[in-house]
Amino acid sequence: MKVKLDIRNITYLVILSAFIIFVINACKRESLTLSTTDDVNITGFLEKNPEKFSLFTQILERSGTKGYLAAYGKYTMFTPDNNAVNDWLKSLNKTAVDQLSAAELKDVVRFHVLPDTVATGKFTDGKLTQITLYGQYLQTGVTFKDGVSSFIINKQALITQSNVRVGNGIIHVIDHVLIPSTKTLAASIETNNRYSIFTQALKETGFYDSLNYVQSVIPDTTRRFQTVILESDSALQAAGFNNYAALKAKLSKTGNPKSHTDSLWMYVAYHISTGASYTPDIVSSPSLATLVPSEIITTKLVGTKILLNDDEFNGVIEPGVEVNRTFSNVTTSNGVLHESKGFYKIKPRVPTGVFFDIGDQPELKLLAAWRAPGQTIQLLQNGKLITAGIRLDAYRSGTIGPVYAVSSTPIGASDGRSYANRDVIQFNPTTSNTARSIWMEIRTPMLVKGKYKVWICYTYNGSGPLTQVGVDVGTTQEQLLPNLVDFAQTLTSSGVPTANAALPSADGLMLTNGFKRYMATTAEVSNGVNGLQPISQNNLWSVMVGKLAGVVDIKTTDKHWVRFTTLRGNGTGIMNMDMIHFIPIDDDQNYPRFSPSGLIYKRP
Structure with a gap:
């Protein structure tokens, strides 16, 4: 006997099954909507839902980006809803989208788009592997409130609807507009009053300039992104360096901190590595290469603590320093900034059996x-x-x-x-x-x-x-x-x-x-x-x-x-x-x- 099934029931069962699998995998994570759509592109989906996305559709139109997001391709878009766009406009003292230039809005769109399809199943506690069209990474994580966990993007926006699949990609709906970082690593360090000693060390060794390039003009593309792990003033003072003069007197042996053979230059270089390494990247690798040739920082996770240079060498335990998570994972326009709780430098060693x-x-x-x-x-x-x-x-x-x-x-x-x-x-x-x-x-x-x-x-x-x-x-x-x-x-x-x-x-x-x-x-x-x-x-x-x-x-x-x-x-x-x-x-x-x-x- 043949049984005639209603296509709506089949669709309902498919979506229900996918939803159940998602909930199991998420393990008490917020029950986000897992949707499918017949729309052939991202813009078509947004236009079909003006009650939620009319303002972001206006942003696409005015910025001139509507065309490529309507074309064939593979994209992931983090789409702010109307409430999110209104809040963002209010923070800029604006009342309408057309009060912003096309160039400004184009940067907004580019920061919300990845050139690949990335579902929440690929999210990690750290940066996404794909970089945005704007040229900065997005950071993902999970936040907990009232017993419910939700995905959070760049510590700014919660995902309210996830994995909406359209013909040319995936849409994740968010409750805030994402704001890209505008300060460089150098500027982020200098404007933070926790780091006055390290700021002066950056300037005297010449690293301030190399950490202050915007990506569009950076001369060394291998340093498009860099990671800095530095000590706060209080950590350096606890190690006996009350000011920059004391640090220089101890470390600068040649009198020229810009010389690559000077210990102060090597101290600063030892705190910098190429690439954008967030804390999950740090703990997933046994070491970080630094700008000092052939010198690395060893890393390990002990419980919830991330330790640097905590090693056993020839049977002797060498205690390391802990990463201060509270002041770490700070995204900048050209990298990421972390803080250590203690002073650390290159450990001089000679080859031994x-x-x-x-x-x-x-x-x-x-x-x-x-x-x-x-x-x-x-x-x-x-x-x-x-x-x-x-x-x-x-x-x-x-x-x-x-x-x-x-x-x-x-x-x-x-x-x-x-x-x-x-x-x-x-x-x-x-x-x-x-x-x-x-x-x-x-x-x-x-x-x-x-x-x-x-x-x-x-x-x-x-x-x-x-x-x-x-x-x-x-x-x-x-x-x-x-x-x-x-x-x-x-x-x-x-x-x-x-x-x-x-x-x-x-x-x-x-x-x-x-x-x-x-x-x-x-x-x-x-x-x-x-x-x-x-x-x-x-x-x-x-x-x-x-x-x-x-x-x-x-x-x-x-x-x-x-x-x-x-x-x-x-x-x-x-x-x-x-x-x-x-x-x-x-x-x-x-x-x-x-x-x-x-x-x-x-x-x-």
Whole structure:
């Protein structure tokens, strides 16, 4: 039997279903109207609803922009309703749209239009990825009032009707006209009495001028937008700088603050980065590049706090400074302004050895199973890695991921595979099984810019893969290291026979051929009892391998990504990754050495 359905009922069901999905996804967000229309363009929709949009239609007509918004294309328009336009006119002491020039109104329209379709599902807590036709970003967020949440644009206008789809785009109705920023970064800083000390530093170093360009005349297009994170006068005074003279006396060593070698110039440059980075952009990236060549600001989110340069370097915690959210995300005509709660500057460092136990993943260290004897943790859970410091080939990591494993053998027992700190991460790379990854990456601790020999420390597996090691692959700083790492090799591949394994004289030959011991052979003491000699007992000394992948030239002091790309592997051979050593090229490459219980042995 055929059933005749009323098209209005079908339309109602479709809209109702979409509305329900939207409400679920919004999670208690205000129930905004999700509409469809048969109009072929934006202007047609506005003209059909004069009771709400007659004034904005007048703005389109007088500005000469009605034509292109009636044409084919893909646009998103944030459309003020009549009440919003009337309030805006009143704030300008105007009573009608025609009291404003066509050029003024054209800028108004351009600031409300994006050259792409952007539904609310793509909104984030921060700037939209598409820039307006006016040339400034719009900032989106959510505001709460009377238990109801609503989208807010530029902290100025609430969306009252969203995702109205027309033939050439999307309309979001807003309750206020959006006002673009007219002040530059330099002017915004100078006119705020919180920043008098930093303002003077900007002027004396020459950065005031570079932060004061309007976009239409900016000479360096790479600095069309910039981000400044600065200290208030009170923060600088708390750090001992009561005025600009005190700051200059402390930092300006050459007497010429405009010199790029002067510490005051570098201090200011260190507070500026290219691009418009709002707080969500800051926390989504581990670091911000600054205008000081090869110097970055590290960033992290701890709870609700955004911290700058809060680092652990060679086991030492270096407290950072907090971003003052109250005085941040200030949009200007050429960028965005943030404030820090404390004084910060470049941290002078020299290259030093970094001996990275890759089991030291922050997320793992929070778990009870971390370094607990005999424990294992699957790092790929529900299709997602639980550790931010590891990445896998996204196309081939569907089912089988890395495993964190801790040895169950107690200190003092005979165990030829006693990893440093007794933990290891096992990877299953392959070139033939689509359930496994072709490559995997590990993020390093902080590395100071300089040249390092890179040692991959692992435990032998007879079916282990052959891999190529690269650093920062896919970036402008990509480096592929020359020596392949074969996880099926033991230390005997260095040319040292088993009979000579324990002799100190073997170290030189191993090193010459790109191998080294990284585990200690000295007996440990545990509770007053001699412990095991982990790689010399039972002729198993050779299974714990340090292999030289090559020399890397680290250009920027930061955390970096080390990639292992599988060149040979059938999926049955496991990479038992223990440590990665980054040792300055002129430093001792053989020491320190490590023990299962965490003891570190320096050269005797």
